[in-house]
Amino acid sequence: DTEVTQTPKHLVMGMTNKKSLKCEQHMGHRAMYWYKQKAKKPPELMFVYSYEKLSINESVPSRFSPECPNSSLLNLHLHALQPEDSALYLCASSQALAKNIQYFGAGTRLSVL
Amino acid sequence: QKEVEQNSGPLSVPEGAIASLNCTYSDRGSQSFFWYRQYSGKSPELIMFIYSNGDKEDGRFTAQLNKASQYVSLLIRDSQPSDSATYLCAVNKYIIGNNDMRFGAGTRLTVKP
Numbered sequence: 001d002t003e004v005t006q007t008p009k010h011l012v013m014g015m016t017n018k019k020s021l022k023c024e025q026h027m028g029h030r031a032m033y034w035y036k037q038k039a040k041k042p043p044e045l046m047f048v049y050s051y052e053k054l055s056i057n058e059s060v061p062s063r064f065s066p067e068c069p070n071s072s073l074l075n076l077h078l079h080a081l082q083p084e085d086s087a088l089y090l091c092a093s094s095q096a097l098a099k100n101i102q103y104f105g106a107g108t109r110l111s112v113l
Numbered sequence: 114q115k116e117v118e119q120n121s122g123p124l125s126v127p128e129g130a131i132a133s134l135n136c137t138y139s140d141r142g143s144q145s146f147f148w149y150r151q152y153s154g155k156s157p158e159l160i161m162f163i164y165s166n167g168d169k170e171d172g173r174f175t176a177q178l179n180k181a182s183q184y185v186s187l188l189i190r191d192s193q194p195s196d197s198a199t200y201l202c203a204v205n206k207y208i209i210g211n212n213d214m215r216f217g218a219g220t221r222l223t224v225k226p
Contacts, residue, residue, distance in 0.1 A: 031212060042201055042216035043157065055211045090156055098207035099145050099164060100214060104156040 003027075006091050006105035014113050015081060021108045023074040023091030029103075031096040032074040034066060037088045037107075049074060050096050081112045116140060117204050119217035127225050132189040134220050136202030139183070146178055147203040148187045150196075151219070157201055161187060192224040 004025045013019050023032065031050045035043035048056035049068040057066075063085075065077040074091055088109050092102040119136045126132045134148075145164050149157035161176040163169045163185070169176045175188040185204075189196055202217040 033214075042218050044216075045214065048211065048213075050211055056213065088156075094212065096212070098205075098212075099162070100205045100207060100212040101145075101147070101159065101162055102203075102214060103159060104149075107156045 004091055004093055004103055004105035006089075006108050008108060009106065010109050010111075012111045012113065013078065013081065015083075017081075018077070018079045020078065021076040021089055021091075021110075023076075023093075023105055024072055025093040025103075026072055027093065027103070028071075029093035029095055030071060031094045031100070032068065033092040033094075033102065034074070034076050035090040035092065037090055043090055047076075078110075081110075083112050086110055086112045115217075116215045117202055117217035119200075119202050119220050121218055122221040123223055124220055125223045125225060126192050128192060128194060130192050130224075132192045132196065132222055132224070134187040134189075134200050134202075134222065136185045136187075136204075136217050137183055138185070138202075138204045138215075140204070140206060141180075141183065143204045143206050145205040145207075146176070146185045147205070147214075148174075148176060148185075149201040149203060149216075151199045151201055153199075160200070189222075192222075194224050194226050197222060197224050 034046040037043045047066040067075040088107045091105040094102045148161045163176040177186045199219040205214040
């Protein structure tokens with residue numbers, strides 16, 4: 001089973017709203033990732049958690065706040081987003097090993113009005 | 114120079130032909146290499162991974178790696194219309210417990226019946 005589950009699948013929010021994206025995996029992976037993907041562009045790495053610790057933060061604005069409550073869960077808290085933040089947000093997980101085979105969830109399509 | 118470069122295409126091949134997708138990378142310290150397939154509006158799906166120089170075959174797919182030339186390729190034999198998608202090349206570097214994966218811009222492949 002290589003399933004990474006993301007909820008919700010779609011989200012529409014206003015610029016003053018607070019919302020959260022959720023990601024869950026039960027493969028025993030110890031590394032989890034958030035990516036942002038705009039249309040016709042490749043995924044851009046946002047955050048990496050390794051053994052529940054934030055290990056990479058790619059200079060993402062503070063209106064995006066990641067959280068890793070345990071080894072199976074990853075959240076992305078959203079606050080005061082801008083319309084240009086509208087994108088597909090992808091979660092991935094991998095064994096925290098050099099070979100880093102990442103499996104992606106189906107993504108959350110976010111629209112900021 | 115981009116970290117991971119791919120020809121954006123579109124690449125068009127007739128059904129049954131061999132599709133050849135290419136990727137170059139700039140960081141000689143990269144250790145693992147991946148091909149993902151992404152259908153429009155969907156998340157990336159892992160197709161192949163390769164770590165060592167040479168060829169790796171899986172069904173109709175063959176990945177080729179040449180670390181000296183910093184070059185990775187994907188061959189799709191007997192191409193089918195269902196192979197029509199964007200193919201993302203991803204390159205990973207592992208540094209002391211952290212993985213840093215970078216994606217190319219993707220090559221759009223169209224297989225014509």
